[in-house]
Amino acid sequence: MYLENKKIVVMGVANNKSIAWGCAKAMKAQGATLIYTYQNERMEKQLAKLASPEDLLIECDVVSDESIRRAFATIEARFGKIDGLVHAIAYSKKEELSGNISDVTREGYALAQDISAYSLLAVAKAAKPLFNKGAGLVTLSYMGSERAIPNYNVMGIAKAALESAVRYLAVEFGKIAVHVNAISAGAIKTLAVSGVDGYKSLIKESDSRTVDGEGVTIDEVGEIAAFLVSPLASGIVGDVIYVDKGVHLT
Ligand SMILES: NC(=O)c1ccc[n+]([C@@H]2O[C@H](COP(=O)([O-])OP(=O)(O)OC[C@H]3O[C@@H](n4cnc5c(N)ncnc54)[C@H](O)[C@@H]3O)[C@@H](O)[C@H]2O)c1
Structure with missing residues (x-):
């Protein structure tokens, strides 16, 4: 068991369909x-x-600096140091996840960036003094950062920012022996994905393009997240690892 005696913070479990829950199960x-x-x-x-x-x-609640500060102060008081963190958080208003990207509102753009990309930086800053050497930080991205996926729109732009944030953070945190990476997961039916207009066809299309026609599961994503937070993955730095059963290949 390679995470024995490791304390890992998991952010973003909404229910038993959440990718964060797949991560939690694998880490446990x-x-x-x-x-x-x-x-x-x-x-x-x-x-x-x-x-x-x-x-x-x-x-x-990652929209609040005070909430982030309080959460990590509690973690420090109860646990002292930590060995890993999973950031599995994203949000956009449903109205922004359909139609033309040029119709995105200033407010909707800012909100998606704030919760889905900036929050990684804010959380990383709060967690920085708590990390043990060899710790790993992992966030969750999606292929919509690189390709224009129908209706993913403002969230795709937020994921592009998130992946860039991973690279900058990886350089900074490398100096304290903490490796930072992202997983680009395949489409999975969760609460978050149901905000995307036509998400059923997005998932159907994605499943049909995996190597065996079966969509990736939260358990498969979780196994890779468990590995990535561990010291075993110290050589993987600032990367975006696809865990989508090959959807991105074709
Ligand atoms: N489901 C997919 O197809 C898919 C694919 C690739 C990447 N992802 C990413 O995986 C991550 C987890 O999403 P999921 O699909 O498991 O859905 P989910 O709805 O289960 O999880 C999203 C989580 O974000 C949290 N969240 C939203 N706003 C927040 C805030 N202000 N403060 C704190 N937490 C907040 C929610 O409470 C929820 O727990 C997201 O970053 C998502 O973009 C999902």
């Missing part, structure tokens, strides 16, 4: 101690049903 199976953060009380109720009694659940 490797012996990790988990610290979950949730957005609000509604998410806390879902999370409480899934988490084990020994897990710590902390509120962290």
Whole structure:
């Protein structure tokens, strides 16, 4: 079990379909101690049903600097140092996830960037003093950062910013022996993806383009996230690793 005695923060479990939940399960199976953060009380109720009694659940709404500060102060007080962090957070208003990208509003653009890209930097800053040497930070991206996927629109632009943030952070955090990377996951039916107009055809199309016609699962993504936060992945720095069963190849 390569995550034994490792304390990992998992941000973004909304329910048992969440990619973050796939990450949490894989990390737990490797012996990790988990610290979950949730957005609000509604998410806390879902999370409480899934988490084990020994897990710590902390509120962290990434639109609020104070909420981020408080969450990491609590983590430090309860656990001291940490060995990894999974950032599986994104949001855009539903109205921005359909039609023409040129119709995006200034406000909708800023909100998607704030929650889906800036939050990685804000969280990384708060977590920086807590990281042990050899720790790993992983975020979740999607191929819409590089290709114009129908209706993904403003979220694709936010994912491009997120992937760039990963490279800059990787250079900075490399100096404290923390490796930072992204997973570009294939399309999976989750709460977040259901905001994209026509998401059912997006998932159908994506599934049909995997090597075996079956979509990637949150468990498959979780296994790679568990590896990427671990010291085993210290040689992978600032990368975007596709975990989509080959969809990006064709
Ligand atoms: N589902 C897919 O097809 C897919 C593919 C590639 C990448 N991703 C990415 O994976 C990540 C996780 O999404 P998911 O698909 O598991 O969906 P999800 O809805 O289960 O998770 C999204 C999470 O973001 C959290 N969140 C949103 N706003 C927040 C805020 N202000 N503060 C704190 N948390 C906030 C939600 O509470 C939720 O837990 C996202 O970054 C998403 O873009 C998803």
